[in-house]
Amino acid sequence: MKRLLVIGGGLAGLGAAWRARRAGAEICLLETAKQPGGVVQSSRENGFLIEAGPNTLMASSPALVKLLGDLGLENEIAIAASSARERFIVRDGKLVPVPMSAWNFLTSPLLSTRGKLRLLAEPFAQARPPPAAGDESLADFARRRLGAEAFAYGLEPFVAGIFAGNPEKLSARHALPRLQAIETEHGSIARGLIKIQKKRKALGAPVPRLISFREGMAALPRALAAQLGGSLILQAHLTSLTRDATGKWSAAWSTPDGNTQEIFDGVTLAVPAYALAKLPLPDELITHLVPLTKIEHPPVSVVTLGFSRGAVAHPLDGFGVLVPAVEKFSVLGVLFNSTLFPGRAPTGQVLLTVFVGGARQPELARLPDNELVALVIKDLQKLLKISAPPTFQKIVRWPLAIPQYNLNHGDMIAAGEATERAWPGLTLAGSYRGGVSMPQCLETGQAAGLRALNLSPSAGE
Secondary structure (H helix, E strand, O other): OOOOEEEEHHHHHHHHHHHHHHHHEEEEEEOOOOOOOOOOEEEEEEEEEEEOOOOOOEEOOOHHHHHHHHHHOOEEEOOOOOHHHHHEEEOOOOOEEEOOOHHHHOOOOOOOHHHHHHOOOOHHHOOOOOOOOOOOOOHHHHHHOOHHHHHHHHHHHHHHHOOOOOOOOOEEHOHHHHHHHHHHHHHOOOHHHHHHHHHHHHOOOOOOOOEEEEEOHHHHHHHHHHHHHHEEEEOOEEEEEEEEEOOEEEEEEEEOOOEEEEEEEEEOOOOOOHHHHHOOOOOOHHHHHHHHHHOOOOOEEEEEEEEEEEEOOOOOOHHHHHHHEHHOOOOEEEHHHHHHHHOOOOOEEEEEEEEEEOOOHHHHHOOOHHHHHHHHHHHHHHHHHHOOOOOEEEEEEEEOOOOOOOOOOOHHHHHHHHHHHHHOOEOOOOEEEEEEEEEOOOOOHHHHHHOOOOOOOOOOO
């Protein structure tokens, strides 16, 4: 039986270990923290359900739906409330619903008449090849296809919600590859999306569902960890990793219970990109990994606030609100947690999650707690008409948050691929590779775990 060592117990590492085990491999997963899941953390405090990282999961692929079934999570799924379908974007200091129909688009104040006409002309915008390097910033791509106003009040805040990033620096090819692929194949984003939707409908594809779990997103990593059992070792610190002439890997690690050394056939490194060079690896391997450590990770602070329902004038009748950079607020966006899913706040209370910092204003994420909360409440008073202090507050800080798929990201990916070629049996997985969403991290991790042992993607299915 082949043996796989996985370093890092976030979603990518858990996915690698879980999938390789189903394919018949013997697994050892090392995680330095006291709990698995990485940034996917949920806790209940004073009757509020707090998410430190992702708040929702889009169940849109058959593979993900099958995974949730295999993990026995069907009865734990919480489906987003129908009232949460409405999404807001700030325009001129006010919350404006994102138009979801042709009539709503025509009457919406989100874009000016000129902006609407420019957006409607998208199918006729000339598609031009990206620069010679084969890359183009998201900002340039969006302005070229959608117009400056649709970029400022559409794609820019959307990107802030996904990456907390700067579209002027993010790569269209790597950050949102589907959009560029649609333009290449169909010549128009609008035409392409219409054709894709028709094809999905004709094939009877399942309708994507926005979900969480009864006790929060951490239910997913906990379920993966439960199936791994004793193969998952927490509070484990790798102390050495070497490979001999036969291709076998020797790993040593320490835990509060003592030191261990074992031999493996393959290794998957599933730690964040910035942590790769900090691992006790052979010098030559670290040299290969250095380019990946340069991927930008701006800071993000997550401020979770509870309020008495009567203290919030806005009906909170939606998913949340995204704040464009041109609006000059301090927050990136706000989620209406207690509207999204049941059981997120005590009776008579509401729960809001606010994101601050990112590539847009990294210095704000580093403010002291009292200044940070004061800044957030000042914005909430303007946006949601908050009229009383919070009844609950919690701050979670991520000094190095979401990896940025910037214009040099192709070089980073090439460095990772070169590393895997130079070191057979070693694979890399994480949110810096293949997408930052939870499903993408799981998919990237599963593929890496199989690749490390040269196992077929269909093994164990």
